[in-house]
Amino acid sequence: MWAMTAASTTTAPTPPHAGRRLELVSAAQRVVGAGGLRALTHRAVDADAGLPEGSCSSYYRTKVALLGALTEHIGHQLRVSVLDLGGRLDVVHARHPDGQERADAVVGEVVALFERWLDEPGLVVTQAELGLEALRQPELGAALAQWRAGLVDVVAEIAAGSGKECSRGRADGLVAALEGILLGGLTHGAGDGPARAERAAYLTDAVLLVLTPLA
Known part of the structure; x- marks a missing residue:
C-alpha cells in the first residue's frame, strides 16, 4: 500500500494573511506577475488593489516587508496545492495498485496541477522571481x-x-x-483551443519522461 507521508497527512496550513493584508499581497502578486519585481512598489500595489495611495505602506512599511509578505502568500498557495496533490495520489494508488494505469494516473494528476498553476501565470512568474531574489535575501x-x-x-x-x-x-x-517543466509551460500556449492542447501535450510528454520510471 502506498505509504502516507507528510505531504498527504498534514492539515492544510492556515493562510498567512487575511482582510486588507490579503488584498494587498494579492495585488502585489498581480503586479509582479505582470511586470517582475522591478515593478513592485507600494504605489503600484495600491493602484492595482484600487486603494488610496499610502494604503500599502501603512501595512508594509518597507519593500523588504512587502517582499516577505508576498513570499508567504505565494508559498502558502503552492504548499496547499502540493498537499492536495499528495491526497489525490493516495486515491490514485487505492484505485490502481500497480501497472500502467497507475503510472498514467499519477502523471495525469501532476499535469493537472501544473495546468492549474499555469492558468494563473502570475503565480508561477512570481514564484520564480522570488526564488531568484531569495538568493540575495535568504x-x-x-x-x-x-x-x-x-x-x-x-x-x-x-x-x-x-x-x-x-x-x-x-x-x-x-x-x-519538474520546476523546469513548469517554467517551460509559460512559453507554451494558454487559453482555449489549439494553444491549450499544445501546452497540455508538452506537459504530459515532459512529466512522463521524468516520472514514468518512478510510477
Missing part, C-alpha cells in the same frame, strides 16, 4: 522552501509506492526537473 527562502519540500515528499512517495529506491537527493533532482 530570509525570503523559508516560505518557498516549504512547498518545494512537500513536492520532494510527493516524488519520493511515488517511488516508494512502486517499491523503487529513490533517495531524497534524487527526489530533489527530479523536483528540479
Whole structure:
C-alpha cells in the first residue's frame, strides 16, 4: 500500500494573511506577475488593489516587508496545492495498485496541477522571481522552501509506492526537473483551443519522461 507521508497527512496550513493584508499581497502578486519585481512598489500595489495611495505602506512599511509578505502568500498557495496533490495520489494508488494505469494516473494528476498553476501565470512568474531574489535575501527562502519540500515528499512517495529506491537527493533532482517543466509551460500556449492542447501535450510528454520510471 502506498505509504502516507507528510505531504498527504498534514492539515492544510492556515493562510498567512487575511482582510486588507490579503488584498494587498494579492495585488502585489498581480503586479509582479505582470511586470517582475522591478515593478513592485507600494504605489503600484495600491493602484492595482484600487486603494488610496499610502494604503500599502501603512501595512508594509518597507519593500523588504512587502517582499516577505508576498513570499508567504505565494508559498502558502503552492504548499496547499502540493498537499492536495499528495491526497489525490493516495486515491490514485487505492484505485490502481500497480501497472500502467497507475503510472498514467499519477502523471495525469501532476499535469493537472501544473495546468492549474499555469492558468494563473502570475503565480508561477512570481514564484520564480522570488526564488531568484531569495538568493540575495535568504530570509525570503523559508516560505518557498516549504512547498518545494512537500513536492520532494510527493516524488519520493511515488517511488516508494512502486517499491523503487529513490533517495531524497534524487527526489530533489527530479523536483528540479519538474520546476523546469513548469517554467517551460509559460512559453507554451494558454487559453482555449489549439494553444491549450499544445501546452497540455508538452506537459504530459515532459512529466512522463521524468516520472514514468518512478510510477
